[in-house]
Amino acid sequence: MGKRLPMHGEKTIVEHITVGLGKVSAALRSQAWEGGIERRLTPTQGQILLFLAARSGTAVRLNDIAGELCLTAATVSDAVMTLVDKKLIKKARSAEDQRALALTLTAAGLLEAKQTSGWTEVVQAGVSSLTPDEQAVFLRGLTKVMHSLQQQGVISIARMCAGCAYFQPYVHADSARPHHCGFVDAPLGEGQLRLDCPDFVPGVERDQERRWQTFVRGGQGQ
Ligand code: SF4
Secondary structure, eight states: OOOOOOOTTOOOHHHHHHHHHHHHHHHHHHHHHHHHHHHTOOHHHHHHHHHHHHTTTOOEEHHHHHHHTTOOHHHHHHHHHHHHHTTSEEEEEOSSOTTSEEEEEOHHHHHHHHHHGGGGHHHHHHHHTSOHHHHHHHHHHHHHHHHHHHHTTSSOOOOOGGGBTTEETTOSSOTTSOEEETTTTEEEOGGGOOSSOTTOOBOOHHHHHHHHHHHHTTTTTO
């Protein structure tokens, strides 16, 4: 008979996955520190540049950055001040709210953001080692984890398909592309789900709950 694996202190699969996510996060942080020393940016400043680059030149308010990056407004304000001094960010009054500041990248900031995006390459290499099917399952799993974090109030609303007014889950018979995006009017496969989409429009609460339930049930009982 083979030896039994030690049971004392054994972790559950949920705990193992949580440890794994923590290690991925630590890898990103250490890359950010390493790359930041070279580029003279803190990880927070780098995150802000990447966030503004992802918003493709749209003016963003300070509170939006704080909510998205799970940082305090004071931390973001300090980092933004430094980035403005470095001429990587410019600020102006928001067109929607004259009391709020709207931030965009300068040309130098955009270039810096492109170089900063190299910080994530190590994790991208790991994710690329998964098969397309494994990536699709992982993406679905992350969508559910992010939804739970949103429900718990830990992260702000992510611009992901599962929360988008354009998303129609399981409306196509084709199992390879069962979902539909009303924005581009095209079917979507599980591997095409977005976790940060520039065309995202938040769904209204009642529709959102129905949409979410259809998505998690895999289209059963629609
Ligand atoms: S607009 Fe973007 S987030 Fe919305 S369903 Fe289409 S791809 Fe997904």
